[in-house]
Amino acid sequence: MSDAYTLLRGGRVCDPTWIADGATDGGLRDLYLKDGRIAATPSEGARIGEVIDLDGRIVMAGAIDIHSHIGGGKVNLARLLLPEEHREHGSGPDGLRRSGSGLFTPSSFITGYRYAEMGYTAAFEPAMLPSNARHTHLELADVPIIDKGCYAVLGNDDFLLERLAAGATQSEVNDYVAWILHATQAVGVKVVNPGGISAFKFNQRRLDLDEAHPHYGITPRRILTTLATALSDLGVPHPLHIHCNNLGIPGNEAVTRDTIAALDGLPAHLTHLQFHSYGTEGDRHFSSAAAEIAESVNHSPNISVDIGQIIFGQTITASADIMSQFRNSGLASPRKWVCTDIECDGGCGLVPFRYRDKAFVNALQWAIGLELFLLIEDPWRVYLTTDHPNGGPFTSYPHLIRLLMDRSFRNEQLARINPDVAAHSRLGSIDREYTLEEIAIMTRAGPARVLGLRDRGHLRPGAVADVVVYDDLPDREAMFAAPAWVFKNGRLVARNGELTATGWGDTIVVRPEFDRAIERRLKPWFEDHQTVRLGNFRIADGEILDHGRGGLSIVPTLTASDSCF
C-alpha cells in the first residue's frame, strides 16, 4: 500500500455511468489513482505523488473485449496450422517485450501487449471446452497485463444431453452448470450450435431449432431455454452466451429470430450476430437480414449482442461448431483445415479464410455487420467485436470504430467493395455516427454491465484504475490505435501506443452456490464414460494463483434485489 495519489489532471472524462448518476457536466475533471483503484478526491494535504496534466484529453475506462478467441487448444492449433502467418509477423525480445509472432493468432505475450497498447484492459475467451479448461488457463496465464475470463461451452456435452433426455429437473441442471463454472474456473457459459455439434457426431449435418437430436430426441430449443434458465436461477451476471444454430447459412435469420423468441424474456447474449443475419433474397439467394434482426433485438430488452464484424484480409475461423466448420471446409484458404471431435464435450473446427472486398458474399457480410451496429439502437446492448480471429483480428478495432463514428469514411469504404453489394446495401443510406460516449458504452460500460464487473468499465471511485487517455483526433482510427496513456491497475503500461511496462492481470470467475450432491452423479459419469477422473478435471485455485501471475477476481452473483439488465 502506498499513501501517495497519482493525479490525472483536467481530462474530459467520458464515462456514461457518471452521467447517469448526474455526477458530471461533461467538463474537465481530475482523477485520483491510489493502490490500483480510482480514489475519491482526497482531503487537502494528502500526498500527491505523480501529477499528469491531461490538457482536456479524452479519458475512458479500460476497454473490455467481451468475445475474443485469445487462447486454448483451438487457438493454439490454429497457430500450428499457419506457420506462414507467424513467419511474416514476428518480433524479437526488446528488453521489455518477450518475443512472439502472429497477426490473427498472435502468441500469448503479444496478445497482452497489443491489447494494452490499444487501451484494452480485459478480454474474454468465449469458447473454453470444459475438457480443455486447464490448457486454456495455462495459456491465458501467459497473456500479460490484461484481465481475462472464460466462458465454458455447454449444450453439446453428453452428460447434459443425457440428463435432459432422461427428464432431469431444472434444479439438477442448475447444479451441474454451477459445478462446471467452479470446476473450470469460468465466468459464464456459452452454448454453440445447441445440440448440433453432438448431432454431427451422429453424422447429422444440420440441426434446426425445433428438430429433435438424432440420439437424445431433445431439441436445441430445449437446450437453450434450460441453460438460459439455469444461469438466471443461479444469479450468474453474464446471461447465456449464444452462438445460434446454422451459422453462415443463407436464411439463418429465421432461426436467429426464433431463438430470441424462444428465450421469451430470459436474459441472453447473442454472439457474432453478423454470421446469423442472412436472408435468401436476390439473384444469389444471399441477402442482408440486418434490418429484421436489428428490429427483433431493439424490441427485446432481455437481449444483448456482439457483432463479429468482418474485416477484409486473411484470417482464420476458429470455432467449437465443427458441424458448420466441416460444411465450410471447402472454402479454406489456404487449402488446409482442422476438425476435431472432443471428449463427449464439444468440437473444434479451424478453417483459414480470406475475406475479399470484391467478393459478393464477403462484401455483403461486411455491410451486414455495419448495418447491425448502426440499426441496433441501444449501445448498452451491442458490443464491439470481430469475433477475433473469425471476422478479423482484434487489432482492427480502431478501424472499426472509425467506420462507426465517421460516415464519410464509411461511405468511402462502401464505394470500394463489390459494386452489387454497394448498390443494393442500405448501409449508404444510414446517417448514424456513433458518438464518443456511445463508443465508451459499447466498449466499456456495456460489456462490464453484462458481465457483472462492478468495478470495471467505469471511472467512479472504487473502480479498478484501468484508465485510458486519448488525444481527441479527427481520425478516430489513429486516436483509438495509440492512446496517449494507458494505466492498468493504476500503473502506466503504455504511452502513445507503445508498451512501457508489463505485468499480470487477473482471471475473472463466477462462483454461484449449488448443491454439491451433483458430484454423486458426476463421479460415476467421469469414471464410466470419460477419460479423465473428476478429481483431475477440476482446476484448483492454486493452479492459477501459485505461479504469481495475477490473482483471481470473483464476480458477485446477482441477488433478487439486483436490477438484472
Add this chain to the structure above:
Amino acid sequence: MACDDLTVARARTGQLRVTANGCARARTLFALPALPAHCFIKGRAVPLDEALDAAAALLRNAISPAVGGLAADTEGISAALALAERLGAVVDHATSDSLFHGLRALQVTGAMTATFGELRNRADLFVLFGTEFDRHAPRLFDRIVRPPTALFREAGAARGYLIGPGDGPMPEGFERLSADLIHAPAIAAALSQLVAGERPRGQRVGGIAMEDLARVATALREARFGVVGWVAATLDPVAGDVAIEAFNRLVVTANASTRCAGLPLGGKGNALGANYVCAWQYGVPLRSRLGAGPPEHDPLRYRLKSLLAGGEVDALVWLSALNGAEVPDTRTPMVVLARPGQPLPYDPEVLIPVVIPGLDHAGSIHRGDGVAALPLRRLRSAAATLPTAATVLNALLDRLPASPLPVPIRETAHV
C-alpha cells in the same frame, strides 16, 4: 498417452509403486527411487551455486546454443524456453521426429481427428497403421478400443485391422494386413479411392491384395464412427508426413458419407506439451530459434539431432526431468538437468539433478491426444532437497545478461 487413472501405493520408505492401470512405462517411472544427488562439474561433486555459475559461464559465451530434451512439465518447459529466448537458442524435444511427422502433415493438409474420450464411447471400427502397439500405445486397447463401458456402441465389440509388419496373436475382432509401412501412403491412397467408390488399378498395393483393401474400405463406409490411427514412430522415418497426409485424406473422404476420425498414437516425455507451450508463447512450434530476432521456425534446419551430429551447436542445455529424453552422446559442451539416476553417456560439463514432476512436485502435463492438460501432484517428499527444473532454469536465467521480466501488477489475490 498420459493416463490419469493409475493407482499408486506408497511404502513406508517413500517408495512408490503402480498397483493398478499402469503400463510398463508408468511402472518404471513411478518406481524410480528418490535418490539423494549432487551437482557435478565434469564429474566433480559441487554445491548447486557453483554448478549454476559454471553453467552460466558456459552458456554466456555460446554463439550457437541449443536447449533440448524438454521432457518436463509445463512450468519446466516454460522456463527452458525463456532461457532459450535469452540465449538466442534453438529449441527441440528429444523425441520430436514422430511429432514432426504429424506437424508437417498438419501444415500441408490440416487434420481431422477425435480425442480419446470421444472414441472410447463411439468408435466401432479401427484401422490402425503401425507395429508394436503394446510398446508405443500400451493402453490403447484397454482404454479406447475395448473399454469396460461405452455410451454409443457395444463396449467390447469394436472390430478392426492392423496394417503393418509383425505377427503374433491378434486382439479379438482384429485382422492383420501385413505390409511394410514404407507403403503406408500408397495403401491409404488406395483406401481413399475405394471409399470414394473408385477402383484403383492393380491387384495389390504395398503387398496387400486389393480385395482385402476393398473390405477395409467397405468397413469404413459402413462404420458409424470409424478410426484411422497410426503410430508415427513406426512410419517411414524420412516420409512419415507423407503417410499422415494420406491418412488424413482417407479420413476426410470417409466423412463424405459417414463419420470417421484420425488418431495419432505414441509420443513420450510430454513432447506434445513442449510443442504446445512453444506454440502459445512464441506462435511457432519446436525446432525454432528463439530470441535472436523474431522466432524463426524451420523443421529441417533446426532439428537438434542433425545440428548436434553436424557439430553446429557450441553449448547445449539438456532437460530430462521425465522419462523419454535420453541424454545424447555428443561431445558438445553440455549442461544436463536430469532426474537422479538418468543414464549419462559420459560426464557432462555440468550436471544438475532435478526432481520428477508428478512424483516430487505438482504441475501439469499434456495428454497424448492434446486436448486435456492433466494435473500432476506431489506424491512423496524424500527428494525434497533437490530443486525443480523450473527453479534451476530460472536461477540460470538470473545469472545471464538480463532484461527485466514482468512483475505482478498486483501481488496478492483477492479470493
